[in-house]
Amino acid sequence: MSTHTVFRLTHRNGFDGLEASNETVPEIDRHELLIKVRSVALNFRDIAIATSQYPFPVKDNVTPCSDAMGEVVEVGSSVPGFEKGDPVVVAFDPTALYGTIDNWDNGHGGPVDGVLKQYLQVSYQGVVKIPKNSSLKDEQWAALVCTGATAWNGLYGNIPLRPGQTVLFQGTGGVSVTGLALAKAAGAKTIITSSSDDKLAYVKSTFGADYTINYKKTPDWAAEAKKLTNGVGVDYILENGGSGTIKQSIEAIKFGGIISVIGFLSQASQEEMPDVAALALSKGCVVRGIIIGSKQQLEEVVRFVGNHDINIPVEKTFGFSKEGVVEALEYMASGSHIGKVCVKVS
Known part of the structure; x- marks a missing residue:
């Protein structure tokens, strides 16, 4: 079976708790998509989780981060509207389809594993397609997941x-x-x-x-x-x-x-x-x-940004390695950035 790199927080007392592991690429069920992650955007929440300052639930040994842009590489047999090669973003909470987010129990990178990995398995209902021919970069689309929806x-x-x-x-x-x-x-x-x-x-x-x-x-x-x-x-x-x-x-x-x-x-x-x-x-x-935004609100902001070709602010992008991710978190924690800080996965 094929494997991929997955980051996990082995402890939450600082960024040195971040470790890479080699894990089996997940198998999807008929209602899911397998997404090859291309870019991950960081949030202050990721810093708070890694340093035990986050006031909401976090699972042990969690894969951090919630904002991913990627490409569909496998489509479940009962999934409508998606095909291989579609560029997509994944909602912060794939269970919150519209209205308000009702709890903190399903947000990526906290109570459930997040997106700092090479492949992501997720229900199609929490996934939003983005324009294929957009002039925006991968990291600009990733930056919309929490920041744009909020x-x-x-x-x-x-x-x-x-x-x-x-x-x-x-x-x-x-x-x-x-x-x-x-x-x-x-x-x-x-x-x-x-x-x-x-x-x-x-x-x-x-x-x-x-x-x-x-x-x-x-x-x-x-x-x-x-x-x-x-x-x-x-x-x-x-x-x-x-x-x-x-x-x-x-x-x-x-x-x-x-x-x-x-x-x-x-x-x-x-x-x-x-x-x-x-x-x-x-x-x-x-x-x-404001608790981020629903999948509907993410769809709306993706459509608005795509139609107006809006320059989404991403200041700096780091590499997909422990050193690169830690450096990205430290740079964001310094407060010297303007706009978003991202990690290029593939």
Whole structure:
């Protein structure tokens, strides 16, 4: 029987727990696809899982990572709509076909084995075809699985974004810059924040951010955002910081606007914890937690990106070896990246 390389976390006390093993290529049943993985995109979740900071279930000896783009190499006998050679991406949770993800029990790379391997066996229902003749690179499609679906959920999962509205993105990580690219293609005005003028200049010149705010130089960035919107406030915010930034987000949002909480990178001390309920009530705004996105939302963002040929931000790609993957995780953990960090598998 043929074998392939599979990475597993032998412990969760650091990136040195990552080890490669030689395992049998799985056999699919009649409802499954066998996918040859071509690219894997990393997320902050992968760092948290490898360092025991992830607050949700993780199986022992797990194969990490959740975002894969690949090529169908075998099709189950009862699978409709797929054939060998189809380029595809695989949903974060293949059981969440539409609506919201109902639990944390089926996400790749945590409670179930992930995608950092050469071949992936998965139910066809969790797989989305991508355009065969797209100008986007493999890693750009891989980057849509969590990042693209999360940004899409933030912009379209409640009240859909409309042209001419304003969206504020916190930081220059994958979700923020991808969301900015999506919002620009939809005709929205965009504001992005960072502590680095160089990163802000890059995002403005490369991805067309309309406005930038350095939150180190302008700690009251909410007031600046309101000034940029003639005192009205922004329509949407993708909230990355969590308790440390939510007060400023609610101050920046317009009455009735939507704040999508997608991260917890900036924690407030207990003494400085904001009264989110009172603040949200004062603005009549929606503060909603985002759990990635369903397979339907992944399909929607794949179609939108394909139709508009959107430049999905991938900064750096590393090799498929223990050294390469560890280097990729360390680079992402350093926070110096803009957009996504990926691993080229084949």
